[in-house]
Amino acid sequence: MIKIIGEFNDGRLIYSIYDDIPVFGYIAIGVIDRGTNVLQVRPTTICPQNCIFCSVDAGVRSNHRWAEYIVNPDLIIKGVKKAIEEKGCNVEVLLDTVGDVLTYPHLSDLVYKLKKTSGVKSVALETHGLLLSRKTIDRLNNAGLDRINLSIETMNPDKAIYLYGTRAYDLKRVIDSAEYAVRETSIDLHVTPLWLPGINDDDLVDVVNWALRIGAGKRWPPVTIQKFIKHKYGRGKDLKEVSWKEFWNFIEKLEIKLGVRLKWTMSEWGMHYAKRIRQVLRRGDLVEVEILARGWLRGEYLGRYSDKSLITVLPSPHVRISPGVKYIARIIEDKDNLYIARIEN
Ligand code: SF4
Structure with missing residues (x-):
């Protein structure tokens, strides 16, 4: 994939x-x-x-x-x-x-x-x-x-x-x-x-x-x-x-x-406001994220939350990150359904 x-x-x-x-x-x-x-x-x-x-x-x-x-x-x-x-x-x-x-x-x-x-x-x-x-x-x-x-x-x-x-x-x-x-x-x-x-x-x-x-x-x-x-x-x-x-x-x-x-x-x-796509996560949620790859910015990772969403994953200094592994992370940003999560220690 x-x-x-x-x-x-x-x-x-x-x-x-x-x-x-x-x-x-x-x-x-x-x-x-x-x-x-x-x-x-x-x-x-x-x-x-x-x-x-x-x-x-x-x-x-x-x-x-x-x-x-x-x-x-x-x-x-x-x-x-x-x-x-x-x-x-x-x-x-x-x-x-x-x-x-x-x-x-x-x-x-x-x-x-x-x-x-x-x-x-x-x-x-x-x-x-x-x-x-x-x-x-x-x-x-x-x-x-x-x-x-x-x-x-x-x-x-x-x-x-x-x-x-x-x-x-x-x-x-x-x-x-x-x-x-x-x-x-x-x-x-x-x-x-x-x-x-x-x-x-x-x-x-x-x-x-x-x-x-x-x-x-x-x-x-x-x-x-x-x-x-x-x-x-x-x-x-x-x-x-x-x-x-x-x-x-x-x-x-x-x-x-x-x-x-x-x-x-x-x-x-020709622009107008319109109903948004469904929000799948909210700031503060604790979720299981699977690391897929490096993120685009150095030090970040690209993760996913089941089949619902991609997530920017920020590492914790105490946890070693490996692709394919799942981690527990806290959602810290959810604006416009663009999610950022930080891995919990
Ligand atoms: S502004 Fe950035 S993204 Fe756009 S063409 Fe220039 S280098 Fe590329």
Whole structure:
């Protein structure tokens, strides 16, 4: 059901999850429901970039990860069907991994199967684009992909290489692919640059103008600017983070300067609140967890609670952890049915 299929130079193990595993409960992979009609779907954790601002410490040079995963598409489909059944509403699927979903070897197959799933209204993916090409776009278009959310922070090729931490990033190809998607396919493009205060303030003007000029936003809003937020295990600790007030002031000034809208309501996104999937565990519960593998972050483990949920398992200094063994653990986090448990001594 889970096996090691590779290893990065830094010792990170790559696991394939292919059978008989619940796909709820774990932040890094599977299906996440946050109480709306949008399901976050995460079939892989792998990323080919190394962005200086990465909030999830992904990519070729990660400091905090010691495992990556690739999940079988049929398991994901099973999870999405279960979520739709429990929620009782149609859903929009957003492939928004803690890596880059374009690395997923079964991406077209997954998109195709998602689109054939009753209750799935649309399928979108988020990417920084290193692996985008016309060929990839054609495959995704044939599979039925509805939208690409492209995070692109600059139109300057050298700056892009600096920001994305790899010389493999070919901005010209990314731009060409995005324009091709808008012009030649039914895939919509939503451009989602991250504002890095003091680093790409002026670049954002170019990015927004480009997105509007090429016709992004055929069915959904064309551009949303994202706020840079420092995370405990993310990169960019030396970058500037502004308050939400400063962020919205910046966005409003940009809207006036460019004469365009950059803020959208939930309904303009076709989003609404919806019944949540069933909560299987609560904070304080004492449960038996089986350790399946390393967790994605160093020192953590991926565990499961019977056939109901995956769990992030934090070790106890007094207990030696081995895969395949069951332990008693206390649930310490349960928000959005994402569970974290600590092994009891
Ligand atoms: S920001 Fe996205 S593309 Fe960049 S390293 Fe992180 S996951 Fe990869």
